Amino acid sequence: MASVDLVYFAWVRERIGRGEETLELPDSVVTAGDLLKHLKTLGEEYETALEHENVIRVAFNQEHVDHREPIAGVREIALFPPMTGG
Amino acid sequence: MADSPVRVRVQRDDFDLAAEVAAISAGRRDIGAVVTFSGLCRDEGGTLGALELEHYPGMAQAELTRICQEAIARFSLQAATAIHRYGKIAPGENIVLVITASSHRQAAFDGANFIMDFLKTAAPFWKKEHGADGSAGGWVSAKDADDSARDRWTKS
Numbered sequence: 611m612a613s614v615d616l617v618y619f620a621w622v623r624e625r626i627g628r629g630e631e632t633l634e635l636p637d638s639v640v641t642a643g644d645l646l647k648h649l650k651t652l653g654e655e656y657e658t659a660l661e662h663e664n665v666i667r668v669a670f671n672q673e674h675v676d677h678r679e680p681i682a683g684v685r686e687i688a689l690f691p692p693m694t695g696g
Numbered sequence: 697m698a699d700s701p702v703r704v705r706v707q708r709d710d711f712d713l714a715a716e717v718a719a720i721s722a723g724r725r726d727i728g729a730v731v732t733f734s735g736l737c738r739d740e741g742g743t744l745g746a747l748e749l750e751h752y753p754g755m756a757q758a759e760l761t762r763i764c765q766e767a768i769a770r771f772s773l774q775a776a777t778a779i780h781r782y783g784k785i786a787p788g789e790n791i792v793l794v795i796t797a798s799s800h801r802q803a804a805f806d807g808a809n810f811i812m813d814f815l816k817t818a819a820p821f822w823k824k825e826h827g828a829d830g831s832a833g834g835w836v837s838a839k840d841a842d843d844s845a846r847d848r849w850t851k852s
Binding site: 621673 | 735750751752754755758759780791792812815816817818819820821822823824835836837838
């Protein structure tokens with residue numbers, strides 16, 4: 611089990627119902643993609659927020675990463691929708 | 697060089713376009729071109745009351761810095777500035793400012809374009825609309841056209 615800080619933004623934050631939390635991740639969660647699948651087992655709010663996994667963007671320690679990126683050693687993981695600034 | 701050629705700020709307050717243009721070339725004699733882009737909140741035909749800009753503190757600054765540094769390296773810019781606001785922004789107000797400086801104009805134009813294309817698709821900001829009638833609007837959807845605009849920089 612590894613402990614990791616999760617932060618959520620925009621509609622991902624609204625649908626999950628909180629902006630941040632710390633979770634213990636089971637050893638089976640290796641990549642960002644595994645994390646999304648794991649979160650979806652934790653409740654309806656996660657299922658709704660992460661329904662379309664392919665549109666969810668992931669950042670490790672404040673840098674964009676691919677869903678295949680391994681989580682090992684990461685302190686902060688952010689999940690958010692495609693960006694719409696500018 | 698005393699100053700970093702990259703200036704990035706993420707702030708709630710408005711910015712002063714003229715002051716930022718003056719700052720990018722202050723004390724320098726090697727800059728021949730300065731291009732500025734500012735993005736404003738439009739009222740969408742009178743239906744939009746305000747935009748609410750959410751951002752990822754820390755990463756927003758870091759990502760804008762990475763994008764500006766890449767633009768400087770790619771287009772041999774002498775300096776780049778990116779300022780992005782967050783919070784509630786009314787129609788007519790500024791949202792974003794990008795300034796590039798180079799020896800010759802083409803690099804400054806291209807650099808500003810490049811920074812905006814990556815800013816829109818990679819800087820962690822999200823817009824939520826509020827209706828002019830006070831209704832709570834929804835989150836703005838990302839546009840495929842923005843991805844296409846970004847991708848043209850990676851095709852050779």
